[in-house]
Amino acid sequence: MNDPPEEAAAPSKARVEHPSVDDEAERRRQYVAANRDRIRELNRLWRSEHLDRARELNRDSMRRAAARRHREAEVRARGRERAKLWRVAHPERRREYQQRWVAENREKVREYYNRYYESHRDEVNARAADRRDADPERTKQITRQWAERNKERRAELQRNRRSDPEIYQSELEANAAARRLKRSLSRAGLPPKLLHATTAAERRANEREADAYFNDPSRPEHLRQFTVFAESLTEHMLKNGARLREFADAYVETRSRMGLPPIPVETIVYARVVEIVAERMRRVDLLTGRDVAAAVRTTQAEVRTVERRMQLDQLVKTVVAHIHRDDARLRLAAKEENAARAHRGRPSVPTESLVMKIALHEIMERTPRNGLTIEDARVAARIARLQLAVSIESRRCVVEEKYHQRSLG
Template sequence: MNDPSEEGDAARKALAEHPSDEAEKRRQYVAANRDRIRELNRLWRSEHLDRARELNRDSMRRAAARRHREAEVRARGRERAKRWRVEHPERRREYQQRWVAENREKVREYYNRYYEAHRDEVNSRAAARRDADPERTKQITRQWAERNTERRAELQRNRRSDPEIYQSELEANAAARRLKRSLSRAGLPPKRIHLATAAERRANERDADAYFNDPSRPEHLRQFTVFAESLTEHMLKNGARMREFAEAYVSSRARVGLPPVSVEDVVYARAIEIVAERMRRVDLLTGRDVAAAVRSTKAAVLRAERQRQFEGLVRGITAHVHSNRARLSLESKMENQARVRVGKPGEPGESLVVWLAMREIVGRVPISSLSMEDVRNAVHIARLHFLTSSQAHRRAGDDQTHARWVGR
């Protein structure tokens, strides 16, 4: 079997002498003898494996060199084009504008094709541009609306052509008018609604995603919960003692001429330090977390102090009424007589007794955390205690009288 390289040389020589005829004959021969050519090539490769591999390597080297040359040519062309664009920005811009103007349909097709393939990415980039400059976005929207009044009206008509949408808008408008009239008749200000823009809604969604998808969030919440509960428990248990220490510390600072500080700040700074030292982990707590825990603790301490003062006032009134029942009853009768003389209506004796007792002990019982409503509630509860005890006292007197009559 002949060497394919020699046959190839002969074929190339004949092709050079008669290019059109030889090429046509070769195409016809190849088309008519594909299987035979394939079999001959396979047999020659099996008999001349080393030569076939050498020819294959040569072919691959030529192909690699050709690709390398083509890549260099393309790179040089790109570099020349880049330099030209940098050196002639105006001509580049004019060319782009001219090409776009001459190929509107093609540009629209390119854009639609890219948008279909990258819809989410395009929308996210557009939303990011709008969010980066909301004022510019509002201005563009307003200008578009001014330029396209008819288009806006058409869009609104198309939207309201749906009976369900139109009916829902009518009902919403009617409900808003009824609410406005009701608030006006009641002397209340109109309802205030903050309309969140799309940029604000997207920002809120990003913040929510960052908050709820944070893998450290469960541990963060655990640390905050334990810290807040421990701080509240510590202040409820040791608040009075720590306040005495803080007052002494502030006084000592004032004596040596240091700047004044708040007693509350000293108390809670020390409490935070103590609670943080006792906890196992506080590495995820932030300054906002500590401030929120302090606010929660202050509210809990205030509620506890308010409840303590309320119960102390009720006990004080009740005890004072029981200890001075006769005197307070006499004074309540005198008070009612004085009210009748000046033309005022009288009050039930039990109520006057309780109010007189409250006025007498109010200077001795702490009520700094109580409101007037709390004081009224305390007086009401003390009055109920007084009525209950009075009824029990009357029943005991009736039983004694009945026993004496029975004994006779």
């Protein structure tokens, strides 16, 4: 074979005589790897002898690095801005590119989705639930459409569920119990049992409201203010109810004389008592209008209960005193009533019961009953009868004691 020409051999000879930059860098790396401790010691000695120069070089290096990072950030920002403008100017091409890329990389997209879902499962489920809750009608429509498209799948799921004997038996028992209840209500003439089926969206909304209510850091102070306000309102009404009603009556009369529209007395009473209690309390800043209305309703119910109990006690005392005062007349009236009943062919009634009935009727006629009902009157009669029996028994014991003392004397 012929030797290569002199011109062709010259570059090879030059590469041999003058090694490349890569070879030089490789030898330097090898030297550094073999002499790390020596190089580190030399650098330390040089830095200790030239500290100012080392710091100056370090500052220059940091400035160059910061400038380089700034330039790179500007380049990236300009690139993002250009890409953004291009996407705005070419939405169809962008969409086409995305669709083409997704179509060509189905497995990669699925892998991305699965990986993201594994690491953000709760967030993905929460966003999906929020989307369903935002438009429940659309969610129902989608569910119905899926059910129409997947009838066989639904049937298979139901068969799989009923394949468990325990689940199947529990469903049969629940259905049988529902049918029995329906028949029982129908025979009794009662309406069927109605249940409001709460959807998952409603349950989630209720849970969010409950969490917001119970996790509110101001809730303890809010409840304290409401409790104190309601108790103070009730206490003030029970103590000054009569005076407040007198004030309300006078206010209503004044408005009537001035030709102003009438206002219920009860409204004026509770408006005034709310104003008084709110002025006396140290803090009411967390109370809302709903809280005040709830406290007023509680006070109204408590006041009605206390007034009813007081009226009942007063009625019992009045009946007992009336029987003690007019016992002879009432017994005579009871005998006449029994005679009239016998004349009409009706059975007689015990004298004590007739005395109590006549006395209660006379007292109820001349005493304002306000909130007392017929049942309250019956309760008052039973209590008065017991008190009379105790009173008669105590008097009998006293008489027997006196007689016994006289016989001994």
